[in-house]
Amino acid sequence: MMKTQSHRTLKRTARFAASTLLALSAFGTSVATTSAGQHGSGSIWTTGAVCDAPAAQNANLYVAGNPVYVRGENFAASTTFDWTITGLPGGASGDPGDVVTAGSGSTDSSGIFCVLAYTVATDDWGAYKVNVTQGRTSKTDNYTVDGPADAVTPPSDTTPPSDTTPPSDTTPPSDTTPPSDTTPPSDTTPPSD
Structure with missing residues (x-):
C-alpha cells in the first residue's frame, strides 16, 4: 500500500509541476507579446x-x-x-x-x-x-x-603670393645666330700622364 500511495503522490506532483510550467510559459508569452506591442518595434x-x-x-x-x-x-x-x-x-x-x-x-x-x-x-x-x-x-x-x-568651407590659407610682378627685362637676346665653326676637333687622343 505504501508503494501505491507514493506512486499516486508522485503522479500528482508531476501533474501539478507540468500544469504550473504550462501556465507560466503561457503567461510569459502573453507578457512578451503585450510588451512588444506596447513599446512597438517601429x-x-x-x-x-x-x-x-x-x-x-x-x-x-x-x-x-x-x-x-x-x-x-x-x-x-x-x-x-x-x-x-x-x-x-x-x-x-x-x-x-x-x-x-x-x-x-x-x-x-x-x-x-x-x-x-x-x-x-x-x-x-x-x-x-x-x-x-x-x-x-x-x-x-x-x-x-x-x-x-x-x-564648402574654403581652405584656411588664402594669402596670395607676395611678389607677383613679372621680371623687368623680358626682351629676348639680340644675337641668336649659331656659331659658324661646328666641326668636331681632329685630335681626340686623351692626354698622357
Whole structure:
C-alpha cells in the first residue's frame, strides 16, 4: 500500500509541476507579446511625398526648399511621440551637432504616423539625422542635403603670393645666330700622364 500511495503522490506532483510550467510559459508569452506591442518595434523613413499620398521609403537626398516628411509604422497605437532633426557633427553638415527642428505628434489607431518635419534651408548641406522617440522606443534615419557649391568651407590659407610682378627685362637676346665653326676637333687622343 505504501508503494501505491507514493506512486499516486508522485503522479500528482508531476501533474501539478507540468500544469504550473504550462501556465507560466503561457503567461510569459502573453507578457512578451503585450510588451512588444506596447513599446512597438517601429520603423521610420524620410520622404518628399505629402502625408496623404503613397510614398516610397528612403527618399534620402534633398535640396534647399524641399519638404522633409517623416513617416513611421509599427509604433504603439494612438500614442504621442517626439522627433528631432540634427546636423551630423565633424564637418558632415552645415549644422554640426545642432538640432535644426523638433516637434511631437501622435500615431493613429494602427500605430502609423506622418509629419511634415522640416523644409530644407538654403544654408543646409551634408548629412542630417532624424530621431523619433516613443516611450522606450527610439528609431533613426539619415538624409543628405545637396547644398550649394559655396557652402564648402574654403581652405584656411588664402594669402596670395607676395611678389607677383613679372621680371623687368623680358626682351629676348639680340644675337641668336649659331656659331659658324661646328666641326668636331681632329685630335681626340686623351692626354698622357
